[in-house]
Amino acid sequence: MRFDELLGRETIGSLLARAGVKPAFIQPHRSFTSRWAWDDGTTAVATVWREELANLDTIPWREYSDPRDRKDLVGSRRTSALEHFDLLVRHLEQPIRVILQRRQADETKWAAGVSKGRGLDPEPWFPTREGDRVILQRGSARVATLVSLDGQPMVAREPRFSARETRPNQIEFRRLVAVKSNNRCALTGAPSEVCDAAHFPWCDWREHNQACHGTLLRRDIHAALDAGLLDITEDGSVSVSTRLAEAFPPYAELHGKRVAV
Numbered sequence: 486m487r488f489d490e491l492l493g494r495e496t497i498g499s500l501l502a503r504a505g506v507k508p509a510f511i512q513p514h515r516s517f518t519s520r521w522a523w524d525d526g527t528t529a530v531a532t533v534w535r536e537e538l539a540n541l542d543t544i545p546w547r548e549y550s551d552p553r554d555r556k557d558l559v560g561s562r563r564t565s566a567l568e569h570f571d572l573l574v575r576h577l578e579q580p581i582r583v584i585l586q587r588r589q590a591d592e593t594k595w596a597a598g599v600s601k602g603r604g605l606d607p608e609p610w611f612p613t614r615e616g617d618r619v620i621l622q623r624g625s626a627r628v629a630t631l632v633s634l635d636g637q638p639m640v641a642r643e644p645r646f647s648a649r650e651t652r653p654n655q656i657e658f659r660r661l662v663a664v665k666s667n668n669r670c671a672l673t674g675a676p677s678e679v680c681d682a683a684h685f686p687w688c689d690w691r692e693h694n695q696a697c698h699g700t701l702l703r704r705d706i707h708a709a710l711d712a713g714l715l716d717i718t719e720d721g722s723v724s725v726s727t728r729l730a731e732a733f734p735p736y737a738e739l740h741g742k743r744v745a746v
Contacts (some may be wrong), residue, residue, distance in 0.1 A: 491604030492535075492587055500605045502532050505580040519561075529572055529581040531610075532603075533621065536588055540578065546622040549573060573612040573619045578626045580609035595613040631713060633724040634740045640716050658682050661696040670703040671744040672723065681707040683715055685746070700744045715739070721746040 497518040510525040552566035585604040611626035629638035659682035684690040686699040711714040714729040725740040
């Protein structure tokens with residue numbers, strides 16, 4: 486993508502309108518057009534300086550830290566930075582529109598305007614959180630590397646979520662794995678009515694349907710396993726990612742437990 490081809494002299498108001506911002510929300514005065522981010526409750530738009538992008542020739546992204554931790558930001562710049570950062574946090578992993586801008590190289594001309602050119606990117610951008618930072622990436626949300634509560638990287642597993650194909654011999658597979666844990670969740674003891682027959686990550690769920698290929702898990706735990714937020718190793722050890730534990734601390738209690746294999 487050649488970003489320079491997007492940059493012109495179109496006004497902020499015109500770009501916001503093209504981005505889908507409600508007309509009643511768009512205002513002509515400078516205090517509105519000089520913002521760094523706008524949100525009409527339906528459409529979110531953020532400005533990004535071309536000079537601050539990484540990986541410009543592949544998948545561009547920009548890292549942001551919380552402006553509250555910066556002492557160099559004061560006055561209107563601090564206000565704009567806070568609005569911009571908070572908008573990204575409100576829309577984590579959701580698409581937002583981006584207005585790309587390029588700075589005037591000659592700083593003596595900044596009094597008349599810092600931007601040399603601006604344009605609306607036709608592709609959506611996605612903010613994601615990594616620790617205390619926010620990463621804004623073009624085209625798709627960045628996939629963060631998951632780490633277990635031991636500090637070890639989690640094994641990558643293709644997410645299946647709820648869109649699962651029907652397993653061959655599903656009823657028989659469930660019966661076999663349920664016997665191993667007395668018809669209860671192997672990790673929590675929850676009754677079978679709220680459990681799924683889950684395949685171990687190293688097994689092919691289309692072909693492996695013996696008792697040694699899976700276990701009975703509460704449905705939310707099964708979903709976490711499918712999403713790669715939780716892992717079960719070949720010796721039955723359970724690893725919980727920091728992301729899952731931070732989202733709902735009780736999941737941390739599962740870390741280090743074992744299931745029968």
